[in-house]
Every structure is written in structure tokens, then in C-alpha cells.
Amino acid sequence: MSSVVETIAPVAEPKKRGERTKHLFSLLCHDWYALIAAIVLIMMISMALFAPWIAPHDPYKMDLLARLAPPIWMSGGNWNHILGTDLLGRDLLTRIMYGARVSIGIGIAVVLAAGMFGTVVGLSAGFVGGRYENAVMRFIDFQSGIPYFLMALTIIAAVGPGIRNLIIVLSIGSWPIFARYSRSLMLTVRNQVFIDAARVSGGSELSIMVRHALPNLVSPLTTLATLELSRVILSEAGLSYLGMGVQPPQPAWGLMVAEGHDYVSTANWIVTFPGLFIMLTTLSINIFATWLRSATDPVQLGRA
Amino acid sequence: MLSLLKARALHSIILIVAVVSVVFLTNFVIGDPVKILLPPSTPPEAVELYRHNLGLDRPILVQYFDFMKRAFTGDFGDSWWQKTPALPIALRPFPATLELGIVAMLFATLVGLTVGLYASARPRSLVDRIATSISFLGISSPLIWLALMLALIFSVKLGWFPTSGYGTLGHMVLPTVALAALPLGRIVQITRAAMLDELAKPYIVTARAKGLSEKKVFIKHALRNALPPIITEVGWETALLLTGYTIIVESVYGWPGFGFATYNAILTRDLPVITALAFVASVVVVVINFLTDIAYWFANPTIRLR
Secondary structure, three states, X not given: OHHHHHHHHHHHOOOOHHHHHHHHHXXXXXXXXXXXXXXXXXXXXXXXXXXXXXXXXXXXXOOHXXXXXXXXXXXXXXXXXXXXXXXXXXXXHHHHHHHHHHHXXXXXHHHHHHHHHHHHHHHHHHHHOHHHHXXXXXXXXXXXXXXXHXXXXXXXXXXXXXXXXXXXXXXXXXXXXXXXXXXXXXXXXXXXXXXHHHHHOOOOHHHHHHHHHHHHXXXXXXXXXXXXXXXXXXXXXXXXXXXXXXXXXXXXXXXXXXXXXXXXXOOOHXXXXXXXXXXXXXXXXXXXXXXXXXXXXXXXXXXX | OHHHHHHHHHHHHHHHHHHHHHHHHHHHHHOOOHHHHOOOOOOHHHHHHHHHHHOOOOOHHHHHHHHHHHHOOOOOOEOOOOOOEHHHHHHOOHHHHHHHHHHHHHHHHHHHHHHHHHHHHOOOOHHXXXXXXXXXXXXXOOHHHHHHHHXXXXXXXXXXXXXXXXXXXXXXXXXXXXXXXXXXXXXXHHHHHXXXXXXXXXXXXXXXXXXXXXXXHHHHHHHHHHHHHHHHHHHHHHHHHHHHHOHHHHHHHOOOOHHHHHXXXXXXXXXXXXXXXXXXXXXXXXXXXXXXXXXXXXXXXXXXXX
């Protein structure tokens, strides 16, 4: 119990920005799981960023003589292909590195697009209220009544598969949760004393919303965005597996799992490793997001 | 109560009509279905005749209203490929998916609730840490990968269950476990968080001070108030599982279900079947929303139904 009181106290004190970052960092170093998750995430992102410089091979280069080579710890494996090769003899490790760019990139793009759109709609609905709010919430209810899978497949069948359309479809599925959540946050903030104070001292509605209300919503929305990122990466894998997402020969983790489908009993590494990388990434994101929520929200302290 | 049900029914009908309409109209953007139905060497006159026979040469709005008029009587037209009525084709694979979805959700809910309750009883204990780890693994596993890994380990390597097919109890185990993983993880997390919120409230202190057993405080007082978010989650995941999300698992394990039917119908652009499937799926969503509201009311009879 005493540890909870001790940890609440420093957070409750108002701090300068630099100090707060430092404080968050020291909190992170005290939580082993979160620290490992953060390190794994940084590794995944740098792998995606630096793929062209650190990848041992060309992701598209086929070598039929070396097809279905096993990873090095299995008999027949060699140092040339550390994680083995796929059915066309392409180096698996290289494709996983390039695949990180596509999979994580799509995830971030969707969260940015859906997050910004949903947040603007939700915040304004919560702040303005009245008929506008009603219409927005009705539309969201209507959209959640549509079976998402059917909608997604129909849209992709209409506009064709590919990365850009995949981002659009995933964003359509993701924005309502941002709108709902930011609206409910705005409703609790709207009635607080400091908003009244800002209004009494003559602030315009827009400046109150942007300068006073929004900063209080940044940390819960960041947490939501992080959790959504993991969900989007998982959905992308599913859609790519169905042939409705990233198209071959481009490397993406979900697509690579799909390509290994028929070889799962003879050459399971083609399925195992890309899937393992998806899971490591989403697991780290989820652990990190949970930590972030408990670290930035005083009410949640001692819960995670 | 009666007027409430009437309003509810009206809302549901509007939703179903809207979903079917959107799906019907979207399909006209996809492109000419006749191009897929006929071989490329078909002479143009034959193509025109074919379009005429399907009624595709009429203006879209005429087609739409004609379609809606018949759809209200349950007639979605004949499948363009199988030449039999579309609604039975859409309904036939549904029981298989219903089986899978219900068993997976029952498993996820029962195990998830129990584990979440135990975890919230002793926060930060070993039990809690194990429960939290399991829930994180559940919500982080890509479904397709999990399904393939389960098949690899338990069918190919150990030979405990058949690799694919439908019919026996053994066929059901792996697809159910794969589908249950994510909802189970979410339910554990939501149960734990909601219970910790409730257990910190003053009425729990009162209940304990009255001398109630810890079990009673937990189940009768705290859990009852913690139920709404759990019900929301169960309803949401069930709707997802019954409306086609199972496709990935169905395709790995050769399960002849609703997701597979949807996927095939969209790939072959079989418009009558697609709209019939959309109809079935939106009815499922409406029914589940209704059951969810009844469940809220059972958890807390003071909630006013809207």
C-alpha cells in the first residue's frame, strides 16, 4: 500500500515538461516487462527503418536451388540464410525485415488517419453537443450495425486490393472507437471548473477546446492509439492472408504467413517466423500501452 | 413496454434495410458481373442476352426497387452460379458457424470470467501475473498464425486431433480454441479492471462490515456491478464471430461455414447470394444487440431500457 502512495505523490506535483519525461523514463526502468516491451518495439521500428542497409539479401531475389532451406539450427541449414528460405528461395530474414516496413507502416498510417479523423469528430461532438452530436452518434451506431467483415470485403472487391485501399478499409473500421472515446472524454472534461474559468475569463469556444480541453485528453488518447495499432496490425495480417490486402511479391508479415500455409507440415518456418514477429510486435505494443496508461493516469497507478 | 418493443423493431428493420441496400448498391460499383460469369470468347449478342435475362440491363434504381420489393417477401433471387434461391444458400452454412461461434464464446466467457475474478481477488499475486500474461498472449496472437500453429502442433506433430473437416467433437477443438483466444484475453482484462474498480468502492466496505462472506461480497455485490462492460464485450465479440470473422479459421480447418460462403460469394460476385448473406448477418447483429440489452437488464434491473 505504501508504495502506491509514494508513486502517486511525484505524479500529482506539477512538473516541467523535461522533468516529466525524465520521470516517465525512470518509471519505465523500474518496470521490467514494460522496459523489455519498449526495447523490442524500438528494435522492430529500427529494423523497419534500416531494412535496406541491414538486410543480408534482396527481398525479391529468387533462388530456386535454395528453396525451402531450413533455419540454421535445423539439419541442412546454413549461415547464408539464418532463418531459412521460402518456397521461391527468397531469404526469410530479409523478407521479415522488409515486411516490418509494410506491416508496421500500414498500422501507423491507419492509426494516424483514423485517430485524427475520429478524434476531431468525437471532440467536436462532445464539445458542441446538441443536434450535431446526436447525428454523429447515430451514424456511428449505424456503422457498428453493419457486419464489418462483409463491408470490408465488399469495399475491397469494389476498389481492388492493395496497400492504399487496405489503409482506407482499416481506417473505416477503426475511426468510430476514437470518436466514441474522445467524445466521452470530452463530456467529462467539459463540465470541469477550469473550463468554466476559461470561459468566464473570455476565451473563445475554439481556443477553450484546443488550448484547455485537448491537453487533458492527450495521454488517454495516446494509450487508445497504441492499443489500436496492435489491433490494426492483426487485422491487416488477416486481410492480407485472404488475398484482400498486400499483394505478392511484396513482403508483409500476414501475407508471408499465408504463403507458407500449404507448407506448414513440411517447412513450418515460413509460417512460424513471420507470425512470431507479428506476435512479438503486438505483444510489446499491448504491454507498453498498458504501462503507459498506468504511468500517465494517477487513478490507474498500482493497477497494471 | 409494448411501445418500446415497437420502436426497437422499427429501428432494427431500418438497420437491416440500410445494410442490405448499401451492400446491393456497392456491388454495382464493383464492375460488370457478366464478365466473370461468361467465358471471354462469348459473342457480344449472347452477352447482351445474358444481361437481359438477369435483368442487369435496366437502370440501377429500377433494379434496386424491384430487388427490395421481392426481398421483403424473402425472395433474394436465384444464385447466378447455382441457379437456386439465394436465401437458402446463405442460410445453409450458418449452423456450422453458429456452433463454432457459440462454443468459442462460451469457453472464452466462462474461462475469462473465472480467471479475471481470481486475478482481481489477489491483485499482483502469482495468480494475477499468470492471468495477465495469458490475457496479453491471447490479445496479441494473429488468428491465422495461431490456427496454423495449433494445427501444426496438435494435428501434424502430436496427432491428437484431425487436421481438417467437420462433424465430430474432435474437429471442433482446435478451431474453437483458436477463435476463443482473443475474446478470452479481453474478457480477463475487462473483468479484472471492472472488478478492481468496484472493489474499491465504499459499498463493498459496508457489505464486508455487515459480515457477509467474501464470496458473497464478490459475486453478489461486486461482480453484479462489474457486469455491464463484460456484457458489452461478449456481445460485440459474438456478433463479430457470427458474421464472417471466422473465415480465417474456417479456411485453415476446412470448416464449411458462413465466412467461407461470404468470401466465395464476393469472389464470384454472386449478387443475390451476397445480399442474402448481408441480410442474414444484419439480422444476427440485431438479435445479438437485443440479447445484449436483455443481459444488461438482468444484471441491473434499474437500468431503463431505451
